[in-house]
Amino acid sequence: MPNKLEIRHLTKVYGSFRALSDVSFTLEPGVTGLLGANGAGKSTLMKLMTDHMKRTEGEILWNDTDILKMGAKWRALIGYTPQLPGVYDDFSAKRFLYYMGALKGMKRRDIREQTDEMLQAVNLSDNAHKKIGTFSGGMRQRVLLASSMLGRPQVLILDEPTAGLDPEERIRIRNDIAELARDRIVLLATHVVSDIACIAKRVLLLRRGEQIAFETPQALLADAEGKIGEFSGTYEEIRALQAQYPGGELAQHKEEFVLRVAGDPLPEGCRPVTDALTLEDVCHLYLKGDRKYGGAEKTAD
16 A cells, blocks of 8 residues: 555644644645645645644644654654755765764664765766855755655655756756655645646645645646636737736737636636646636635636
């Protein structure tokens, strides 16, 4: 049986503010993309899952055992890369991994063996002895990804691992993550929807602390059919429409301008998009309105 991480009715409340409200889903090996605007509850969810924060209600179960009962055993099973963590610029990549392995309480022999293995996994073997301060942003992120893999965790929780990277470096990190997810659970939080479009088995959408959807990308795209449309016209005409639909996405197609909107039903005069729907469209449909997966939304955005 594959490992599973089950979240049941997870809730976090600060005073009268509900940062997370009754969230439930089950993760199995592969990549799950976590999407939501700032303040949606993504960081709260990850802190609860890594046992860095006390939950208000609910359960987090690893193979049917609550992680609170596992303690250090649970923390040994996870690898966590928070958003914009610090690194030591004067350390070489290899020394940094040695240091992180020691902090995790690993045996020296295992640190030596796994450091070489993880640096190879993220294509940094040739730069193992170079100082991190000389690395590009993508190389620094790969060092952090390698450090999160020390101890061979069964669960990887990654918060914005491609933030600030150029397209080429982002693709490299994405490919590394896809490879690592072949035999372990990966939860990948990102604002860059293209990072998960090709590698995520499922997508978890959060909006204002509520779970909007937990589905395959294919199911979400199918549900978005008929709910994404476009207005076309001159720049002045489209700019005027933007005032009416401020959440719309403006684009230029050859000589005409297009405003892409989401709604169920679509507004009058809006041409339905019949092909080439993307996860960006899904986010536009769910995250900027009041719609939940399988539900209805009466206003276009």
